[in-house]
Amino acid sequence: MDPARHPGENDVSEDFVRELTDHQTAMLAFIRALMPGSSAARDLLQEVNIILWQKRATFEAGTSFKAWSFQVIRYHLMNHRRRLASKGWLVFDDELVERISPVLEADPEELETRHQALHHCLAKLRPKDRELLQHRYASGAPLEEYAKLIQRSPGTLKATLFNLRGALRKCIERRFQDQGTSPT
Template identity: 45%
Template structure:
C-alpha cells in the first residue's frame, strides 16, 4: 500500500475512534473540563506517531494507550502547577497590605461613628431603621413618624451625602494626627 492510502486509512481509523476516545478520557478525568484538550493532545501525538502504528493491529488499543499517557502527563502538570509557593518577601508584602487595609477600615469605621454622632437624633433613627434588616419597611417607618416615603428617601439621600463628606473630611491627610 502506498503512503497516501496508509494516511487515508489512518485518518479513517482515527475518525472512527473519536467517540470512544473521548469517552475513555472523560472516564479517566471525570468532571474535568480539560478532557477535550487531552483528547486533542492524544490526537496530535497519534498523528505524530502514525508511522509507528502497524496496520492490522488494534487501533483503539493503540490510541487509548497514547491517551492514557496524555492523561498522566496532564495530571503531572496539574499537580506541579497547583503548588504555588510565595517567597518570604511576597508573604511579607501581603501581610503588610492586609494590615494597612484593616487599619484603614478601622479608621473609616471610627470616622463613620463620629459623623453619625453629629447627626440629629431623628436623622440617626432614620438611618438606623433603613439599614437594620429587622426594622421593617420604609412605608412603616413613614407612617410611624408621620412623613411621606418620598420625603424620607430625599432625606436619606441628603444624609448619605452628608456622611460621605464628613467621613472624607475626617480621613483627609490634613486631619491626620502625627
C-alpha cells in the first residue's frame, strides 16, 4: 500500500473524477454565462478543475457535486473579476453574479431549451434590432460608438435595448407556455 494514500482514498478519487468529468459541460456553460464574451472560459475551467481537485477532500460524498463545484466557480470568478477590474477591465459586479447564478445553475438540457427559445425569439426580431443586440452584448464596443455609426443617440439606443429585452422575455415566456413548461 502506498504510504501517502489512506485506505479507501482510491475509491473516493475515482468517484470524484467521475463527478468532475460528468459536470464539465455544465461547469463550462456556467463560466461562460458568468463571463460573457470572455475568450478565457476554457482556461478558467482548467483553473477551476485544479482547485476542485485540491479541495476534493472537502466535498461530501452524497451531496450535490454541481452545487459544490458551482460555489467554487463563483468564488474563483469573483477573484478573477477583481483581478481584471484592477487592470481596468469592465466586469460584472459580484452582486449581479449572485443574482443571476441560480438561473445559470439549471440543468444543461434546460439551458439548451432556453437557448433554443432565445434563438427562436431573436429570429423574430427585425435585422436592425438583432444588430443592436449583437453590438451591445457581443462586440464589447461602447454603445456610444455604435450610436454615432448609425446616427442615433445613445439614450434612444438604451431605451430600444430596454424594450427589446422586455419583448424577448415575453416571447420566451410565451414559448415556454406554448410548450407547457416554465422558463424558471
